[in-house]
Amino acid sequence: MYKRYSLPLLLLLASFSCSLGYSANRDAAIIAEHRQHLKLDHAKIARELVHRANWASVGSISTNEIVKDYPMVNIIAIDDNDANNSSTGKIHFLLTDLDFTGPDWQSNNKVTFLFSDEQTLNCKNANKDPMEPTCARTIISGQVKRLPEDTPSYKASLQDFIKRHPAAANWIPEHHFYLCELDIQNIFVLDFYGGPHNVKPADYYAIQL
Amino acid sequence: MYKRYSLPLLLLLASFSCSLGYSANRDAAIIAEHRQHLKLDHAKIARELVHRANWASVGSISTNEIVKDYPMVNIIAIDDNDANNSSTGKIHFLLTDLDFTGPDWQSNNKVTFLFSDEQTLNCKNANKDPMEPTCARTIISGQVKRLPEDTPSYKASLQDFIKRHPAAANWIPEHHFYLCELDIQNIFVLDFYGGPHNVKPADYYAIQL
Incomplete structure (x- = not known):
């Protein structure tokens, strides 16, 4: 910017x-x-970054007593696939109350997910510094929505998640992980010089990848 | 954890x-x-993660009016090298008031830097999920300390930074970037199952890589 x-x-x-x-x-x-x-399609760039990433850097307001009220940043595995491995744009993730993010969102439900093209080394490989505005990033803020577990769609979404993150099959029974979706309130996209673009959630979801 | x-x-x-x-x-x-x-040396793991990374996911408390009081997460280029490219553990970074993080820290000087072994794809290449506790991460919280510009050590640190981030040579004159150091208050390290470890800043800095 x-x-x-x-x-x-x-x-x-x-x-x-x-x-x-x-x-x-x-x-x-x-x-x-x-x-x-x-000609850059900022909504499409946001969708591509989310789809390509396997994880996000997730900010929350810390409830941990050592760093209370600090911004906490944690690494959270994500998935936006449907059963056919096609991108939906819906950001699904597993949380547990044993980790930092789980207690935080329940105290103050404001979270931010950062996705950068550098997560897959695309910027490094194109000789771009990770902080250069042309190294595309999207910063997506919103609320954590815990998905209701007693529905067929929960089981289906969980299966999609595990397809992408096989290790999660072990996390769930042992540590009370629960599947969530990000209720998106705001999307910033930086993909060139000149400052961030604001993308409407409806435009983001309307993209077909 | x-x-x-x-x-x-x-x-x-x-x-x-x-x-x-x-x-x-x-x-x-x-x-x-x-x-x-x-036998894992958590302080050493934190130092290695910081030294290997070229950037951090940096959380701040947002002053942007669209997402005011949300945790903001931004990608910030970092450097911990001295003039001989040896690790010091000191986290140096450039900020500008034109970006998100610059205004945020001046309003509420609480920031958190996340470093993960997945930033260099070490976990993916070892077939570890980025959220698995064995995919090492360190979460370092503290205050932004703007370094005084009229000192020889400022110029030297800036030169070290530019050696690692050549693109920064263009950022500084055009957009009023200033060099900062993280005044570390707390270090969490996750490198195995069983929860985060707390590493004292003095133990972190004492490591020789």
């Missing part, structure tokens, strides 16, 4: 830097990249 | 499961793994 420039400004910069002897090719590349950016 | 068992319990379980026809080899492997765990 650092660089705030418009296409006219870029064109001005390009002509200016040409007169200073900079490469016209480089300027053309910057302008082409900017034009490409204008 | 899910499984809470002791070695005597494991031995009991092993003898019990043998009588039920389970593999003695598997039981021996569990006990060997547990013995191995007793």
Whole structure:
């Protein structure tokens, strides 16, 4: 979200830097990249980041007495697949009250999930710094919704989750894990210079991957 | 932090499961793994995670009006190297007031940095789920300390940072980034079943990698 420039400004910069002897090719590349950016589908980028990730960095307001009221950040396995392994955009995850996040959301139900293209090393492999705005990230805030366990859809969603996270089959019986879905309130997407974009949840869910 | 068992319990379980026809080899492997765990140096694991990562998922208390008072989670490039690229354990990072984290810490100086062995795909490559407690993570909370800019040590630390994050050379002049260090208040380490370990900052800094 650092660089705030418009296409006219870029064109001005390009002509200016040409007169200073900079490469016209480089300027053309910057302008082409900017034009490409204008076509970026931010909702689709958010959906792709969520679908590609197997986990999120999840923030909650800590109830742990050592760091009470600090933001807690935990690693939480996630899944947005349906039974055909197709993306739904629905963020499912397992929580337990033995971990940090479980007690936190029940005390203050405000959580934030961070997904970055660097989680799969896509940025490193493209020689982009993980903090560069072109290393796409989405920051999704909302409420934890514990799914009712006595429904057929719970069992189906749990099966989908375990397909993606086989280790979870051991967690559930031993440590009282329960399946949840994120009730999304806000989506920020950063995918280029110029600041975050706000994506409406309806637009996010409407994407077909 | 899910499984809470002791070695005597494991031995009991092993003898019990043998009588039920389970593999003695598997039981021996569990006990060997547990013995191995007793030797884990949690402070060293935290230092290794910090040193290996190029970034952290950083939680702050949001001042953004759309998600005010939510935990915000952002991706922040970090560096703990000295001039010889040796680990110091000191977590250095660049912030700007144009991003989420910059305004947040100035309003409420409580932040948490998450580092996971999955950031470098070490868990995936070892066929461990990112949420499994054996996929090591450290959760480090504290205060942001803005480093004074008019000192030789600031310039030296900035040079070390840029060596590791060359893209940062462009961020600083254009967007008023400033170098910070995390003043560590609390360190949690999860590296096996049985819950998080608390590592004292002095023990963390004393490690030689």
